[in-house]
Amino acid sequence: MSTLLQDIEAQIAGVKSAVIRQNVGVVREIGDGVAKIEGLTDVMMNEMIDFGHGTMGLALNLEETEVGAIIIGEYAHIKEGQEVHTTGRLLQVPVGKGLLGRVVSVLGEPLDGKGPISGDAFYPVEKIAPGIIKRKSVSQPVQTGIMAIDAMIPIGRGQRELIIGDRSTGKTTICIDTIINQARLNRAAEAAKDKDFRPLYSIYVAIGQKQSNIARVINVLEKEGAMPYTIIVVAAASDSATNQYLAPFAGAAIGEWFMDHGMDALIIFDDLSKHAQAYRQVSLILKRPSGREAYPGDVFYLHSRLLERSARVGENYGNGSLTALPIIETQMGDVSAYIPTNVISITDGQIFLETDLFYQGIRPAISVGISVSRVGSAAQIKAMKQVAGRIKLELAQFRELAAFAQFGSDLDAKTQAQIERGKRIVEVFKQPQYNPIPIEVQAAVLWTVQNGYFDDVAIDKIRDFQAKLTDYLTNRKADVLARIAKEKALSDPLAADLKAVVTEFKQTYQ
Amino acid sequence: MKISKQARRDAKQLFRACGAAGQLDEMRVRQAVQQVIARKPRGYLAILAHFQRLLRLAMDRRTARLESAVPLDPTQQAAVKDSLQKHYGPGLDFSFAENPELVGGLRVQVGSDVYDGSVRARLTELVEQF
Numbered sequence: 001m002s003t004l005l006q007d008i009e010a011q012i013a014g015v016k017s018a019v020i021r022q023n024v025g026v027v028r029e030i031g032d033g034v035a036k037i038e039g040l041t042d043v044m045m046n047e048m049i050d051f052g053h054g055t056m057g058l059a060l061n062l063e064e065t066e067v068g069a070i071i072i073g074e075y076a077h078i079k080e081g082q083e084v085h086t087t088g089r090l091l092q093v094p095v096g097k098g099l100l101g102r103v104v105s106v107l108g109e110p111l112d113g114k115g116p117i118s119g120d121a122f123y124p125v126e127k128i129a130p131g132i133i134k135r136k137s138v139s140q141p142v143q144t145g146i147m148a149i150d151a152m153i154p155i156g157r158g159q160r161e162l163i164i165g166d167r168s169t170g171k172t173t174i175c176i177d178t179i180i181n182q183a184r185l186n187r188a189a190e191a192a193k194d195k196d197f198r199p200l201y202s203i204y205v206a207i208g209q210k211q212s213n214i215a216r217v218i219n220v221l222e223k224e225g226a227m228p229y230t231i232i233v234v235a236a237a238s239d240s241a242t243n244q245y246l247a248p249f250a251g252a253a254i255g256e257w258f259m260d261h262g263m264d265a266l267i268i269f270d271d272l273s274k275h276a277q278a279y280r281q282v283s284l285i286l287k288r289p290s291g292r293e294a295y296p297g298d299v300f301y302l303h304s305r306l307l308e309r310s311a312r313v314g315e316n317y318g319n320g321s322l323t324a325l326p327i328i329e330t331q332m333g334d335v336s337a338y339i340p341t342n343v344i345s346i347t348d349g350q351i352f353l354e355t356d357l358f359y360q361g362i363r364p365a366i367s368v369g370i371s372v373s374r375v376g377s378a379a380q381i382k383a384m385k386q387v388a389g390r391i392k393l394e395l396a397q398f399r400e401l402a403a404f405a406q407f408g409s410d411l412d413a414k415t416q417a418q419i420e421r422g423k424r425i426v427e428v429f430k431q432p433q434y435n436p437i438p439i440e441v442q443a444a445v446l447w448t449v450q451n452g453y454f455d456d457v458a459i460d461k462i463r464d465f466q467a468k469l470t471d472y473l474t475n476r477k478a479d480v481l482a483r484i485a486k487e488k489a490l491s492d493p494l495a496a497d498l499k500a501v502v503t504e505f506k507q508t509y510q
Numbered sequence: 511m512k513i514s515k516q517a518r519r520d521a522k523q524l525f526r527a528c529g530a531a532g533q534l535d536e537m538r539v540r541q542a543v544q545q546v547i548a549r550k551p552r553g554y555l556a557i558l559a560h561f562q563r564l565l566r567l568a569m570d571r572r573t574a575r576l577e578s579a580v581p582l583d584p585t586q587q588a589a590v591k592d593s594l595q596k597h598y599g600p601g602l603d604f605s606f607a608e609n610p611e612l613v614g615g616l617r618v619q620v621g622s623d624v625y626d627g628s629v630r631a632r633l634t635e636l637v638e639q640f
Contacts, residue, residue: 019625020625020626021623021625022624025622039621039622041621041623065564
């Protein structure tokens, strides 16, 4: 009891000696989520400013006589003449494995009603990307489970692959498919107690989207059992432009924690066009000079500093990675607009989705000609390289020949064969949504296509043939698939076995 | 009132001209304002409005506002003045005020720096901790 009294006395003595030093300012102007503040002589760039009642702002403009700050969250209670003070802190979010399975706001507050978030640490929202010494080249694959992507536009861990296309061409679907596939792979590896497997955690950042869309995405992920490996960061259309501007940075901070701790993460920014618009709004209200399409001059830096944060780091620095899949929505297929060209030049390749293909029933509507992955092929498994190496070329040749063949009917046998093969490849790459295909099945199917086993199947039967072949392989010849998955290459004996299996299947197929 | 860029620039120039050795010269300020009013250059009202703002901010920076719950006796005032001048240099203006809301202690504001040793501030901090 006596120690308790002494403790309290000591504490009281400590309190007495404290003089609180603060740097204060006065709100001169407030509106549209932006405040102009006089005073605050010691404020630093990007420092949090306390507006009272738990409301925080970020100092973005340091001018001669005033400070321009954006307010995070509700600003209706802030009045002109109100006193505010600096905090000496940067904006930070809780990070860690405790966030998996949760839906959080920009500040890391829970939005899913599942109780408080237990983060392992706090990370600043704005952080400098890993430097050249820390980095390592991309060498491990991200299996999206979408055959067209895994075969022709492979993505590696640590890569930044842009997904670009008009509205409703299936951009989000590709990302959701990828998240679902990661969850399946993670769960399978957990069940098999595979020590070498590196799980890939997903972060989905929704920027300026309709609440109904976000709810649908969450529903799909929950239904497919992907939520335990996924974090969703939400800045919906009804949130302030400030929150929409900060959301991808908060998401990147959450992803960086995984990277720093030797894990792999995948982050999806859905979408960066709306992010640029939110930033444009904030910048215009802050009276920053505007440039092309009224975007501020630093809109390129906005996206480059964000996407630079996804990287693959070397063994000495944690050996983790952060893969980014930014999404850009184009207008009428115009990839030469300001923001699309910026993001195309920042990323390591793009997947371009076309409305025409989408309505022709080619889904995912990937335009093979202008979709590329600049670094992903280094991360492709050997089996896939062996079978998919020529597919992209064949498909490109087919597109050219098909356009040419429309004019004349007389075609030599070789051209005819190329066209027929191309038609079959197009059919094989059609894939329903939320239905990722394991990499070994992809390799086996593509091997079958490459070796001409699809050539005598009628075009309208291809989907059926493929489905039954997949079924046959997974249910009756699982050992061959297991060998492909294990060896990761199609050696001669394995190819011989695969040939026997496919020949056997063809005999039974009607 | 909309203050144009040119008016801002002119006001700033005028303001600079009123300073001598980093200190504001009160005589010059009065003279400058009288001259501007007498000559009425283009946009002189905007210039004066911005000039006034710059002047207010400059004076704020050199003013120490001391609030206490009970009036300070002259020796206490001298001690506070002395220590503030040691920190901020000479040329500070002092204003003393009584504010019973502080409950006890002293609150000093120099420019935008606030040193709050009042009981109210400590209580607020305590409330925030819970």
